[in-house]
Amino acid sequence: MIIAERKPFKEIAAAVAPYDKILIVGCGTCVAVCLAGGEKEVGLLASQLKLAAGLKHRRIEVGEITVERQCDLEFLEPLCDFVADFDAIISMACGAGVQFLAHMCHFKPIFPAVDTTFIGVNNAVGYYTERCRACRRCYLGLTGGICPVTMCPKGLLNGPCGGTLNGKCEVDLQKDCAWSKIYQRLELEGRLDNLKEIVPLHPHSRGTTPGTVIHPAYRRRYGVDE
Amino acid sequence: MSKLSEALALNNFAVVAELTPPKGISVAAMLAPVASLKGKVQAFSVPDNEHARMRLSALACCRLVQEAGGEALLHLACRDKNRLALESELLGAAALGIENLLLVSGDYVTLGDHPDAKPVYDADSVQLLQIAGGLMAGRDSTGQALDGSPSFFLGAVVIPEAEPWGPQLVKFEKKLAAGAQFFITPPVFDLEKLKSFRQQTTASAAKLLAAVKVLSPEEAAQAKTGEWRKVYAIPPDLLARFEGKDGNDFFQAGAELAGNLVGRIKDEKLADGIYLKAEGRPDLLGKILEVAGMC
Numbered sequence: 117m118i119i120a121e122r123k124p125f126k127e128i129a130a131a132v133a134p135y136d137k138i139l140i141v142g143c144g145t146c147v148a149v150c151l152a153g154g155e156k157e158v159g160l161l162a163s164q165l166k167l168a169a170g171l172k173h174r175r176i177e178v179g180e181i182t183v184e185r186q187c188d189l190e191f192l193e194p195l196c197d198f199v200a201d202f203d204a205i206i207s208m209a210c211g212a213g214v215q216f217l218a219h220m221c222h223f224k225p226i227f228p229a230v231d232t233t234f235i236g237v238n239n240a241v242g243y244y245t246e247r248c249r250a251c252r253r254c255y256l257g258l259t260g261g262i263c264p265v266t267m268c269p270k271g272l273l274n275g276p277c278g279g280t281l282n283g284k285c286e287v288d289l290q291k292d293c294a295w296s297k298i299y300q301r302l303e304l305e306g307r308l309d310n311l312k313e314i315v316p317l318h319p320h321s322r323g324t325t326p327g328t329v330i331h332p333a334y335r336r337r338y339g340v341d342e
Numbered sequence: 343m344s345k346l347s348e349a350l351a352l353n354n355f356a357v358v359a360e361l362t363p364p365k366g367i368s369v370a371a372m373l374a375p376v377a378s379l380k381g382k383v384q385a386f387s388v389p390d391n392e393h394a395r396m397r398l399s400a401l402a403c404c405r406l407v408q409e410a411g412g413e414a415l416l417h418l419a420c421r422d423k424n425r426l427a428l429e430s431e432l433l434g435a436a437a438l439g440i441e442n443l444l445l446v447s448g449d450y451v452t453l454g455d456h457p458d459a460k461p462v463y464d465a466d467s468v469q470l471l472q473i474a475g476g477l478m479a480g481r482d483s484t485g486q487a488l489d490g491s492p493s494f495f496l497g498a499v500v501i502p503e504a505e506p507w508g509p510q511l512v513k514f515e516k517k518l519a520a521g522a523q524f525f526i527t528p529p530v531f532d533l534e535k536l537k538s539f540r541q542q543t544t545a546s547a548a549k550l551l552a553a554v555k556v557l558s559p560e561e562a563a564q565a566k567t568g569e570w571r572k573v574y575a576i577p578p579d580l581l582a583r584f585e586g587k588d589g590n591d592f593f594q595a596g597a598e599l600a601g602n603l604v605g606r607i608k609d610e611k612l613a614d615g616i617y618l619k620a621e622g623r624p625d626l627l628g629k630i631l632e633v634a635g636m637c
């Protein structure tokens with residue numbers, strides 16, 4: 117899932133300071149799980165904004181709504197009419213959701229309330245760690261299910277750097293060296309031969325942004341050559 | 343053929359001295375060892391933004407070393423350049439007559455003095471060795487033909503004291519397969535560890551340069567307080583030699599110890615040559631060779 121972190125209140129408040137009617141749109145999927153932009157966080161931000169305005173003797177109107185997924189057209193379309201009554205929108209979704217909402221709601225200033233952080237996992241409540249950088253050529257089959265692109269800060273594809281210290285990473289000694297873990301895992305599985313071949317340079321052209329994926333079954337529908 | 347590769351091919355104990363590129367453009371101090379030692383060492387080695395700290399370009403420094411009459415060994419780190427830049431830098435080195443290379447991943451940016459810089463690592467050190475090998479064979483990394491191909495003496499790093507050893511061995515073997523012709527270790531203080539590494543890897547045709555370092559007071563303090571975060575260990579009896587010493591005395595004791603280590607490495611054939619790290623100071627470099635009986 118996508119992990120995000122709520123922006124500092126000061127930054128959000130400064131961004132929407134010129135507006136009196138503000139709609140806060142939450143997202144019920146990833147950012148809700150990581151406690152950054154779900155329904156509860158929408159409520160909290162609304163109260164903060166109203167309180168801060170009150171302290172300055174300003175009256176503002178703050179609307180609250182949370183959709184299932186802001187990155188999905190199906191859930192966004194019904195929002196369009198709703199948005200019309202407001203001067204500005206705060207989206208609490210990840211960057212993809214914010215942009216999709218911006219695209220749907222023309223001529224409304226939109227502001228993000230979270231910093232989108234990474235693709236990761238929910239280890240336990242409030243504890244998330246990165247796992248994937250969407251490199252578009254997944255090496256996990258070769259590396260025992262541990263990502264060399266993400267779990268090694270240098271993204272090394274052919275084994276550890278010279279800085280590994282007692283199985284820990286030179287960049288942060290609290291963290292395991294990805295390559296120590298990969299080696300251990302493959303050793304346990306009896307698959308160390310996986311590490312014999314030199315992995316060639318990564319095909320970065322695949323990662324040219326912005327990416328598009330058309331599912332093979334839908335190529336005709338979207339006019340893409342089969 | 344570079345002097346360094348020639349010496350190693352003839353099984354002559356080779357000496358490489360590391361220089362310290364300035365943070366700026368005052369190059370006189372960096373070049374001082376070239377003038378005083380060029381008859382005694384095969385090559386002067388120039389790190390590439392070592393420890394991710396920005397310094398004068400290693401390629402420019404290597405050229406200056408040559409102009410001062412020395413042979414250069416250029417380090418090239420994957421951290422700062424993508425494959426286009428790495429390849430054109432390698433061609434640039436060759437065009438300037440630089441053959442000796444040390445190809446490394448490079449310490450991570452957040453450990454250096456530009457922590458917000460974008461880390462590149464488009465290639466890793468194994469892939470960079472392959473790239474350099476490809477250039478020597480007349481092809482760039484995409485397979486396109488070159489107009490004139492370079493000749494290099496390809497070096498890489500190996501960590502004899504790596505813990506765990508398995509992953510390091512994987513990398514070492516890949517570097518060999520990718521064409522590494524010589525290896526340089528991190529500083530060695532514990533010769534037993536070097537000896538056991540040497541025994542394990544005798545079959546390899548690649549040459550080994552063991553690094554020997556003049557310890558700084560800061561490093562000695564870290565080693566004593568257990569804040570040591572290096573991939574090599576310092577035996578306590580060696581540390582004890584620095585007891586009660588400071589300032590210049592400390593560095594002299596460090597050079598003396600380094601000289602003893604060099605002498606033993608040479609006599610016991612623990613490596614094919616040495617790589618000296620002495621903060622680029624000509625006096626210390628000279629003293630090491632003197633203590634080792636090599637000049």
Ligand code: SF4
Pocket residue numbers: 247248249250251252253254255256263264265266
């Ligand atoms: S290799 Fe790593 S970054 Fe690439 S897709 Fe797989 S998990 Fe993601």
Ligand code: SF4
Pocket residue numbers: 267268269270271272275276277278279280281284285286287292293294295296450
């Ligand atoms: S110590 Fe391991 S995880 Fe850390 S940068 Fe080096 S290879 Fe990557």
